[in-house]
Amino acid sequence: MHTDAxxxxxxxxxxxxxxPVLSRMSFHADEPFAVTVAFRTERGRWIEWTFARDLxxxxxxxxxxxxxxxxxxxLSEDEALLTLEIESPDGYAAFELExxxxxxxxxxxxDLVPLGSESEHFDVDGLIEEISNV
Structure with missing residues (x-):
């Protein structure tokens, strides 16, 4: 089975x-420059942040x-952890990830989209059409 995500x-x-807070990371080959990280709130909502995969x-x-x-x-004293800092006008959060x-x-x-080949997977015409129809 082949998937593009x-x-x-x-x-x-x-x-x-x-x-601990439940988190979810997502990547889709048709958006090869970006990843999305989502965090579940106490009320069961998901807060999502999309940013450059290169980060x-x-x-x-x-x-x-x-x-x-x-x-x-x-930032972490434990080398097994990585800190993800997110800042907005609403506040600041630091998450420690494995x-x-x-x-x-x-x-x-x-494996899906090697570095340097992102533009081969990115649909520029589709993006232009999407933002033109707003």
């Missing part, structure tokens, strides 16, 4: 809390990101 769920720690690729090795989303392998889970997710996305 990768989905992975895991529990993460939010802002040094001891209670996860680079963030596994070194701090990256200068905007609303930053990936920091150096580094191996993120690596597994990134590797699966790279």
């Amino acid at each position: 990768v989905h992975q769920s895991q529990f993460v720690l939010l802002n040094d809390s001891t209670t 996860l690729v680079v963030g596994l090795l070194e701090p990256t990101g200068i905007g609303d989303v930053r990936v920091r392998p150096d 580094r191996e889970d993120v690596r597994s997710f990134v590797d699966a996305t790279l």
Whole structure:
């Protein structure tokens, strides 16, 4: 069976809390530059953030990101964890993710769409049509 998407769920720690939060990472080959990370709230809603896949690729090795989303392998005292920082006008959150889970997710996305081949999978005409019909 062939699929053009990768989905992975895991529990993460939010802002040094001891209670884990359910998270979900998604990647779709037809949107090859982006990944989506979603976090489940106490009320059962999902809060989603979509950002550049490159942030996860680079963030596994070194701090990256200068905007609303930053990936920091150096913030956690535990080398098995990776910190994902998200900031908006509504607030700030830092999530600790298992580094191996993120690596597994990134590797699966790279199997679908290798680095450097994203433009071969991206439908520019479809995007233009979508934003033209707004």
